[in-house]
Amino acid sequence: GENVEQHPSTLSVQEGDSAVIKCTYSDSASNYFPWYKQELGKGPQLIIDIRSNVGEKKDQRIAVTLNKTAKHFSLHITETQPEDSAVYFCAASLEAGTALIFGKGTTLSVSS
């Protein structure tokens, strides 16, 4: 089955810096890769996703890149703000709407 590895497990940055979180997956059949932000005691919130027919997608300060050949994808957050502090999860699935396999999460801390 699919296995998703996520690094780093913790990441501390200064406000205004960029943050990068990387994930690798094992199943070449996976075609959908979402990123979720989870705040303490709450459910995950989708922040951006990418499908396998696209190499990069951007939404304001957030971008995701996908390298299908190498089976890895990354989340890039620019101009970080304290409110970006949370746990971020990457996930993979065969296609959008199917069961997700999650990475172990990255705790991002943005200090002002």
Added chain:
Amino acid sequence: GAVVSQHPSWVICKSGTSVKIECRSLDFQATTMFWYRQFPKQSLMLMATSNEGSKATYEQGVEKDKFLINHASLTLSTLTVTSAHPEDSSFYICSARDSGATDTQYFGPGTRLTVL
């Protein structure tokens, strides 16, 4: 955006009792819903996939007789933890598939279960 609710948000029960958790899609129909379990400071682990009108598909290692799932309508799925024990204490999160334009999965806010 699409909203998924869960009820209750937290519950405390005694060992041996059963607890039902509801997951509702508020502004879209969800033919498929998913149930995840999350231990403190850990990732989400898929428990089962619930399809409206049919039996749930459970992941390996998840006891279907202990975690009863019912998806009776296009907006409601329920998870019942039967004969709960302290090791069942966890954060249970559902998600619902919006099979409209985007096929996006939206997550509920989660239910914190504590079994004494």
